[in-house]
Amino acid sequence: MVRVDGSGNGSSLVRVRGLDKKYQRGSEEIHVLQGLNLDVDRGDFVAFMGPSGSGKTTLLNLLGGLDLPTRGTITVAGDEITHLSGGKLTTWRARHVGFIFQMYNLIPVLTAFQNVELPLLLTRLSKSERKQHVETALQVVGLGDRMHHYPRQLSGGQEQRVAIARAIVADPTFLLCDEPTGDLDRKSADEIMDLIDRLVAEHGKTVLLVTHDPVAAARAHTLLHLDKGVLVEAHRAGSTAGGRN
Amino acid sequence: MAIPLNYNLNSLRVRWSSTVVAVLGIAGTVGVFVAVLALAKGFKTTLVASGSPGNALLLRGGSTSEMSSAISLDQEHIIEDAPGVARDSSGPLVSGEVVVIAPFPLKATGTDANVQVRGVSPKALAVRNIKVVSGRFFQPGLDELVVGRNVAGTYSGFDLGNTVKFGGGTWKVVGVFDAGGSAFDSEVWADAHVLNGVYKRPENNFQSVTVRLTSPEAFQHFKDTLTSDPRLTLDVERELEYYDKQSRALTTLITVLGTLVALVMGVGAVFGALNTMYSAVAERSREIATMRALGFGTGSVVTSFVFEALCIAFVGGLIGCLGVLPLNGMTTGAMNWQTFSHLAFAFRVTPPLLVGGIVFALIMGVAGGVPPAVRAARARIAVALREL
Ligand SMILES: Nc1ncnc2c1ncn2[C@@H]1O[C@H](COP(=O)(O)OP(=O)(O)OP(=O)(O)O)[C@@H](O)[C@H]1O
Ligand SMILES: [Mg+2]
Numbered sequence: 001m002v003r004v005d006g007s008g009n010g011s012s013l014v015r016v017r018g019l020d021k022k023y024q025r026g027s028e029e030i031h032v033l034q035g036l037n038l039d040v041d042r043g044d045f046v047a048f049m050g051p052s053g054s055g056k057t058t059l060l061n062l063l064g065g066l067d068l069p070t071r072g073t074i075t076v077a078g079d080e081i082t083h084l085s086g087g088k089l090t091t092w093r094a095r096h097v098g099f100i101f102q103m104y105n106l107i108p109v110l111t112a113f114q115n116v117e118l119p120l121l122l123t124r125l126s127k128s129e130r131k132q133h134v135e136t137a138l139q140v141v142g143l144g145d146r147m148h149h150y151p152r153q154l155s156g157g158q159e160q161r162v163a164i165a166r167a168i169v170a171d172p173t174f175l176l177c178d179e180p181t182g183d184l185d186r187k188s189a190d191e192i193m194d195l196i197d198r199l200v201a202e203h204g205k206t207v208l209l210v211t212h213d214p215v216a217a218a219r220a221h222t223l224l225h226l227d228k229g230v231l232v233e234a235h236r237a238g239s240t241a242g243g244r245n
Numbered sequence: 246m247a248i249p250l251n252y253n254l255n256s257l258r259v260r261w262s263s264t265v266v267a268v269l270g271i272a273g274t275v276g277v278f279v280a281v282l283a284l285a286k287g288f289k290t291t292l293v294a295s296g297s298p299g300n301a302l303l304l305r306g307g308s309t310s311e312m313s314s315a316i317s318l319d320q321e322h323i324i325e326d327a328p329g330v331a332r333d334s335s336g337p338l339v340s341g342e343v344v345v346i347a348p349f350p351l352k353a354t355g356t357d358a359n360v361q362v363r364g365v366s367p368k369a370l371a372v373r374n375i376k377v378v379s380g381r382f383f384q385p386g387l388d389e390l391v392v393g394r395n396v397a398g399t400y401s402g403f404d405l406g407n408t409v410k411f412g413g414g415t416w417k418v419v420g421v422f423d424a425g426g427s428a429f430d431s432e433v434w435a436d437a438h439v440l441n442g443v444y445k446r447p448e449n450n451f452q453s454v455t456v457r458l459t460s461p462e463a464f465q466h467f468k469d470t471l472t473s474d475p476r477l478t479l480d481v482e483r484e485l486e487y488y489d490k491q492s493r494a495l496t497t498l499i500t501v502l503g504t505l506v507a508l509v510m511g512v513g514a515v516f517g518a519l520n521t522m523y524s525a526v527a528e529r530s531r532e533i534a535t536m537r538a539l540g541f542g543t544g545s546v547v548t549s550f551v552f553e554a555l556c557i558a559f560v561g562g563l564i565g566c567l568g569v570l571p572l573n574g575m576t577t578g579a580m581n582w583q584t585f586s587h588l589a590f591a592f593r594v595t596p597p598l599l600v601g602g603i604v605f606a607l608i609m610g611v612a613g614g615v616p617p618a619v620r621a622a623r624a625r626i627a628v629a630l631r632e633l
Contacts, residue, residue, distance in 0.1 A: 057631075061627045061630075066538055067625070067626070067627035086543070090543075091542075093538065093540045094539065094540020094541075099539070101535075103531075105531065105532075105535040107252060107532055107535065107536075108259075109251075109255035109256050109258075109259055110251070110252060114249065114251070118249075118536070119539050119540065121248075121249065122539070122540045166539075
């Protein structure tokens with residue numbers, strides 16, 4: 001179940017309560033998130049839409065522990081991350097979050113293999129175990145034969161698939177995708193969305209996806225709109241809001 | 246676990262051209278630093294090599310160098326009878342000596358430079374363990390010269406059999422000796438009595454007395470005996486210590502001046518490194534933010550960028566050291582300031598100096614790397630991720 005009215009019970013994987021985020025720009029104060037509530041269960045696939053500047057990236061950054069809210073709480077799998085100190089938050093991110101960015105954010109001087117291995121360097125896995133995990137992740141995204149290519153030797157779609165492999169390799173609690181298809185053509189975008197679909201359906205991943213693309217958003221189980229600093233459920237044809245396929 | 250080192254190594258390889266300034270700055274600084282210390286080291290080594298461990302040098306009490314000292318022949322006789330003095334078939338191995346300075350034309354330029362001329366006892370060779378390598382030693386009582394091998398090579402007119410004029414006398418060059426790279430190689434030797442006569446100095450007067458002892462251990466008893474003798478007021482030193490002291494003033498001066506220059510250059514080199522590293526951090530702010538998002542801590546980021554700065558510094562240090570390595574053994578002349586005579590000595594680029602150069606480079610690397618690394622680690626992730 002996905003809820004936006006703060007009525008979720010204690011069992012949700014992600015629980016957001018009264019989330020406020022204000023930015024200071026000069027003397028001007030921008031109130032981006034205004035008492036936002038959200039409950040997401042394990043295995044959910046949620047898409048967020050909203051006009052540019054509505055605060056979608058801000059919300060994902062807060063959910064992923066990259067930034068701290070002005071007010072409110074975020075609880076993930078029982079951990080209240082809004083109270084964690086910098087160092088603890090870093091450790092928490094390494095264990096629980098898989099990020100997928102619009103610009104892929106691969107490290108250009110490292111190969112696909114080395115990029116995907118990065119999150120595993122923060123685990124206790126041995127070198128051979130890491131190798132095994134990296135190869136599996138790259139095979140899941142269909143790039144088993146491109147392991148030793150550098151990002152510049154890959155197409156945009158392939159780069160994003162490496163980024164997805166990097167996001168899933170350490171088996172995080174949830175995936176946060178900020179416009180993962182925003183820089184891709186239709187065909188590559190569809191392939192990426194097919195992949196994310198499979199991660200949810202076959203691997204049971206929990207995915208929170210920000211997108212401007214209605215086609216991509218249509219893949220999600222639940223579509224939410226960010227409007228005036230809070231989330232509202234969108235009503236779509238052919239699907240029950242908040243339901244599961 | 247830390248950010249992998251190949252991240253930094255590959256980054257350096259990709260953007261090597263932007264590190265050139267930093268590398269060269271550090272290389273130049275380290276080069277100057279090592280070269281100056283090698284110069285000081287070479288000077289000191291040459292002077293200290295002049296002393297033998299089993300020799301004692303005696304000066305008049307309170308004298309700081311041979312130039313300001315005087316010892317009479319009577320005193321020399323007392324010294325000869327002291328315990329611990331080595332002997333051979335010709336008697337005690339003691340050399341009463343005088344020094345003068347005389348100008349001779351340099352082969353290279355034709356201009357005059359000062360040479361230290363030492364009047365010695367006929368036993369000087371045995372006292373100092375020095376060998377004549379061509380010709381022969383002077384005959385006592387004759388106006389004859391033997392010259393150190395540097396003198397023979399550096400000044401004109403010292404070919405065997407030639408005559409040279411100085412001090413109002415005419416001298417015949419009869420031999421060349423090899424003093425094993427010590428300061429004596431830059432000296433000209435004559436009979437002390439003859440030299441005193443030519444220079445119209447009081448006969449039976451020396452400036453210093455050098456004694457070969459039966460062993461280095463015999464020194465203390467030898468010294469105690471002479472210093473407690475009421476007829477004498479002499480300073481008794483090991484020859485090694487005397488030359489070590491003689492080298493100290495110039496060695497210290499070179500070292501201090503050279504270090505100052507290296508420090509000033511070092512400040513410039515650190516700014517070069519800072520500049521390179523700040524721009525590296527700025528260019529890679531999104532990469533850094535991505536690493537932080539993946540869960541690498543601020544400590545990892547600092548370590549990573551300091552390591553990168555250290556790589557730059559290490560390469561710079563290595564280039565600096567390799568650059569001055571050819572100087573090793575290269576001979577130069579310098580004024581021996583104690584006596585204002587020309588002393589030839591060689592740069593001595595020793596392994597400890599090279600290690601010192603690398604350490605200096607790494608210190609510059611840390612100074613140039615830490616502030617940018619801290620800035621990299623401090624950047625706010627959410628803000629940096631928005632940058633393209
Ligand atoms: N660090 C910041 N300082 C000041 N204002 C900021 C900062 N980050 C974001 N903002 C502002 O907050 C608002 C929300 O930004 P955000 O990036 O979350 O929007 P978005 O919905 O992701 O937009 P887009 O669809 O264009 O990516 C914008 O008005 C933006 O200018
Ligand atoms: Mg955005």
